[in-house]
Amino acid sequence: MADEFHRIRRLPPYVFAEVNSAKARARGAGEDVIDLGMGNPDSPTPPHIVAKLVEAVQDPRTHRYSVSKGIPGLRRALAGYYARRFGVKLDPETEVIATLGSKEGLANLAAAITSPGDTILVPNPSYPIHQFGFIIAGASVRSVPATPDDDMLSALDRAVRHSVPKPTALIVNFPSNPTAYLADIEFYREIVAFARKHDIWVMSDLAYAEIYFGDKPPPSILQVPGAKDIAVEFTSLSKTYSMPGWRMGFAAGNPRLITALTRMKSYLDYGAFTPIQVAAVAALNGPQDCVQQMRDLYRERRDVLIRGLRSAGWDVPCPEASMFAWAPIPPRFADMGSVEFSKLLLARAKVAVAPGIGFGEHGDQHVRIALVENTHRLRQAVRSIRAFLQTDNGAPAEPVLSAVSA
Numbered sequence: 001m002a003d004e005f006h007r008i009r010r011l012p013p014y015v016f017a018e019v020n021s022a023k024a025r026a027r028g029a030g031e032d033v034i035d036l037g038m039g040n041p042d043s044p045t046p047p048h049i050v051a052k053l054v055e056a057v058q059d060p061r062t063h064r065y066s067v068s069k070g071i072p073g074l075r076r077a078l079a080g081y082y083a084r085r086f087g088v089k090l091d092p093e094t095e096v097i098a099t100l101g102s103k104e105g106l107a108n109l110a111a112a113i114t115s116p117g118d119t120i121l122v123p124n125p126s127y128p129i130h131q132f133g134f135i136i137a138g139a140s141v142r143s144v145p146a147t148p149d150d151d152m153l154s155a156l157d158r159a160v161r162h163s164v165p166k167p168t169a170l171i172v173n174f175p176s177n178p179t180a181y182l183a184d185i186e187f188y189r190e191i192v193a194f195a196r197k198h199d200i201w202v203m204s205d206l207a208y209a210e211i212y213f214g215d216k217p218p219p220s221i222l223q224v225p226g227a228k229d230i231a232v233e234f235t236s237l238s239k240t241y242s243m244p245g246w247r248m249g250f251a252a253g254n255p256r257l258i259t260a261l262t263r264m265k266s267y268l269d270y271g272a273f274t275p276i277q278v279a280a281v282a283a284l285n286g287p288q289d290c291v292q293q294m295r296d297l298y299r300e301r302r303d304v305l306i307r308g309l310r311s312a313g314w315d316v317p318c319p320e321a322s323m324f325a326w327a328p329i330p331p332r333f334a335d336m337g338s339v340e341f342s343k344l345l346l347a348r349a350k351v352a353v354a355p356g357i358g359f360g361e362h363g364d365q366h367v368r369i370a371l372v373e374n375t376h377r378l379r380q381a382v383r384s385i386r387a388f389l390q391t392d393n394g395a396p397a398e399p400v401l402s403a404v405s406a
Contacts, residue, residue, distance in 0.1 A: 010135050015358040019342045023352045034381040037342075037352040039177065039323055039370045043242040043297065046290040052282035056275035066271040069262050070098025070250075074277045077284040078235075078250045085209075086220040094255045095228070097262050098280075100272055102207050102234040102249040107133040109232070109257065112264040113201065114139045119163045121156060121170040121200075125178055125356060125363030130171045130205065142167065143360065148174055148183035153190055160198050170195060173205040175218055175321035178359045178368040182212075182321050185219040192224045192231065201257065202231040207249075210240040210291050212321040213299045222253055232257040239323060240291055241283045248272060248280045298323050301371040301378055308382030313389050316369075325369040327353075330389065338364045349388040351381045 019037065026033050044050075056062050069075070075092035082088040090096050099105030106129050114120070116138035122131040124143035131141045142163055144155040159167055172191060174183035195202045204221040212218055221227050232253035238244040251261055271277070305325060306318045316327040333341050338355035345367075346352050354370070356363030373381070 007136055011132065015339060015355060018339055019346060019352060019355060022343055022346055026346065026350065031350055033346065033350050033352055034373060034377055034384070035352045036369045036372060036381065037354045038372070039239075039368075040372055041239060041242045041244050041323070042372050042374075043294065045243050045246070046241060046283075048286055048290075049241060049243070049279050049283045052286075053275050053279035056278040062274040062278070064274075066274040066277065068265045068269055068271045070096070070271060071274065071277045071281075073281050074098050074284075077281045078252060081284050082220070082222070082252060085217070086223050088220060088222045090222075090252050091255075095258055096250060096252045097258050097265070098271060098277065099234070099249040099251055099261075099265075100269065101238060101247040102205060102236040102251075103129050104247070105234050105249055105251045105261065106130070106203065106205065107136070108264045108268065109203065109251065109261045110134045110139070111137045112260040113169065113257070117165065118169070119159075119165055119167045121159055121167045123152070123171065123173065123176070124361065125359035125366075126171065126173055127177045127205065128359065130173065131360070134169070143362065146176060146179055146181060146362070148172075148181055148187045153194070156194055160200075166198070167200055169201040169203060171203050171205065172221065173207075175208040175212065177205075177208065177322060178324055178354070178356065178363065178366075179326045180317075180319035180322040180324055182218055185223060188219060188221045188224050188227070191221065192227045195230045196226060200230065201254075202227075204231060204233040206233050207236040208239055208322045209235060211295060211298055211323055213295070213302065214320050218321060228253050228255075230254060232261075237280055237283055240294065242294060243280075243283070246272075246276050246280070248276060298371050301373075301375060304375045304378045305369065305371065305382065308379060309385065312382060312386035314385065323371045325371070326356075327367050327369055329356075329365055329367065334365060338367050342367055345385070345388065349381070349384040351384055 023033055075096040078096050079090040079092045082090050110133035114134055114137035118139040120134040120139045120141050121144050122141050123146035142159050145151040209218050221231050222233055232251050234251050236249040309316045314330055316325050319325055329341050338357045342353050342355045354368040356366035
């Protein structure tokens with residue numbers, strides 16, 4: 001009885017826990033911590049979406065069990081979004097399902113299609129559920145480069161030739177969390193051709209499709225002819241409409257994968273609360289100026305952060321999409337690794353970030369900085385980081401954190 005449960009043994013300790021604990025101790029001691037760690041949007045949900053929720057919840061008929069795969073109007077709304085945004089035609093009955101956020105959908109589809117010992121190809125670094133959804137289901141994960149270029153394509157080719165058993169699924173995520181990398185349609189053509197040739201399922205995470213800062217919107221893998229033969233794509237309203245707590249997402253694409261996810265979910269949940277689904281229809285079908293406003297907000301925050309960090313001597317690449325900056329640890333702190341550097345930054349500058357190793361071992365020379373505070377707070381964070389970089393000698397953070405906790 002003392003042994004840990006089998007599936008829990010496959011999950012390493014939550015690597016963000018150390019920084020989260022230190023953050024809680026600092027706040028408990030009255031410190032003003034600027035939290036740029038979790039990608040938790042701070043803007044309110046647009047009023048017309050909230051109003052539709054309030055209207056729907058007044059009808060007692062909406063208080064009953066909902067539909068696990070999503071109410072028909074919501075599935076039609078998602079199909080309409082794909083037609084407008086990507087020129088992709090979807091059958092709302094067989095190629096679309098609503099999920100409780102994209103994270104739940106990814107995990108449940110992994111459980112539905114995975115056999116113990118399967119080999120799954122996952123970029124490293126990447127969002128944790130991309131690998132751990134499959135690990136929980138009993139698969140083995142083989143890491144591939146996270147960059148949408150020849151390095152990833154070459155690694156995929158090696159994986160097919162040298163993995164035993166042959167890989168059964170591949171995850172792609174562009175715009176990427178945490179790296180903010182972008183893929184173009186030509187890269188997706190290569191992925192689709194590769195997957196069709198080798199009979200590999202592709203799961204595309206497109207949660208940040210609408211948070212981009214250039215003139216060219218990020219594409220969908222489903223725009224590639226033949227993609228629906230092997231691919232399913234996950235989207236979410238969390239970032240696009242600032243609805244993270246509403247837990248509303250979707251999967252769309254290959255009918256066989258959608259059927260598998262539908263069957264799995266039918267045993268596990270009754271879908272999101274119906275008024276949330278009705279409000280999600282209002283989000284997708286209603287005025288979209290709020291999406292541009294969200295995009296402009298993140299662009300302004302990005303510019304304030306990146307200019308400030310560079311002026312402070314921290315050369316951080318300027319992300320072209322997502323709500324994150326993927327920041328290489330400054331050279332004189334590089335030997336510490338991302339957890340210790342994050343703790344040091346918290347202790348000395350009172351700024352919390354996410355350690356890169358939480359997204360895979362190849363992320364350990366980076367930290368992820370989320371654009372989840374207003375520009376005033378971001379400037380305050382930059383000033384504190386500048387002072388830290390100008391004065392700190394890289395000594396470990398533990399003594400200071402111990403003093404705070406005491």
